[in-house]
Amino acid sequence: MSRTPFRTRIKFCGLTRPGDVRLASELGVDAVGFVFAESSPRKLKAEEARAMRHALAPLVDAVALFMNNPLEEVREVVRQVRPSLLQFHGDEDDAFCRGFGVPYMKAVPMGDGISADDAMGLHRRFPGAAGFLFDSHGKGEGGGSGRTFDWTRVPANMYKPFVLAGGLSQDNVFDAICKTMPWGVDVSSGIETSAGVKDGDRMRRFVEEVRRADCHVD
Numbered sequence: 445m446s447r448t449p450f451r452t453r454i455k456f457c458g459l460t461r462p463g464d465v466r467l468a469s470e471l472g473v474d475a476v477g478f479v480f481a482e483s484s485p486r487k488l489k490a491e492e493a494r495a496m497r498h499a500l501a502p503l504v505d506a507v508a509l510f511m512n513n514p515l516e517e518v519r520e521v522v523r524q525v526r527p528s529l530l531q532f533h534g535d536e537d538d539a540f541c542r543g544f545g546v547p548y549m550k551a552v553p554m555g556d557g558i559s560a561d562d563a564m565g566l567h568r569r570f571p572g573a574a575g576f577l578f579d580s581h582g583k584g585e586g587g588g589s590g591r592t593f594d595w596t597r598v599p600a601n602m603y604k605p606f607v608l609a610g611g612l613s614q615d616n617v618f619d620a621i622c623k624t625m626p627w628g629v630d631v632s633s634g635i636e637t638s639a640g641v642k643d644g645d646r647m648r649r650f651v652e653e654v655r656r657a658d659c660h661v662d
Contacts, residue, residue, distance in 0.1 A: 452621055452654050453628030455507060455607065456647065458486035460640035462499040467644055469501035471651045474628065476504065480521055481511035481533060485639035486632070490524040497525055507531050507549075515540070522546055531577065542572035551577045554593040554610065563599030573604065577630060580610030592616065595624050614649035621657035629654060 456468045457477030468476050478493040479486040488496075497506050505528035508521050512534035521527070522544050530548040532541050541548040550573045552566065566576060580593040592611030605627035608620055613634030621629065633639070635646040 458632040464642040465499040477507040547574040575605035577607040
């Protein structure tokens with residue numbers, strides 16, 4: 445089956461340096477993620493992310509990632525950073541997530557053993573979500589762990605876009621895309637030398653492997 449007409453979206457997450465933001469833009473990624481989760485080693489302050497947003501090229505989205513952050517903190521990030529999309533990894537419900545006037549994506553902790561039968565439940569619990577992100581963390585954990593999960597457990601009946609995350613790298617993203625055909629892929633630790641410090645060669649190779657998958661013929 446040819447996948448040539450389809451283009452997998454790419455998000456680089458956990459960026460902490462303006463130079464990495466500029467390179468991500470030059471490589472043609474669709475979005476970069478700024479992390480505001482308290483427990484993350486990649487956590488930024490709103491003013492830091494606002495400064496780095498200026499390094500974004502036109503048509504590249506800024507995504508703000510939260511995990512059980514207070515309402516006022518999320519509002520302050522929205523005000524200062526002006527993200528195109530919010531990404532929630534905690535216990536936030538649909539009313540909270542859609543209460544900021546910005547589209548949102550809900551992360552699903554695949555480390556908890558979600559099954560294919562859970563797709564409709566996700567859509568019912570988060571009707572306002574623009575899409576879902578399937579990550580390898582367990583409930584109460586943050587992303588960026590570098591772990592993968594069994595990709596066959598991604599629900600087959602998702603009717604909203606979904607993004608695949610969790611342990612992706614230049615070495616496995618080709619297979620991940622061919623097996624799950626996601627709307628997009630999200631990478632953090634797989635393109636790093638240390639937490640928050642991205643590696644230019646790994647960033648380039650990751651994009652190349654995604655594009656190779658898009659052109660792959662089974």
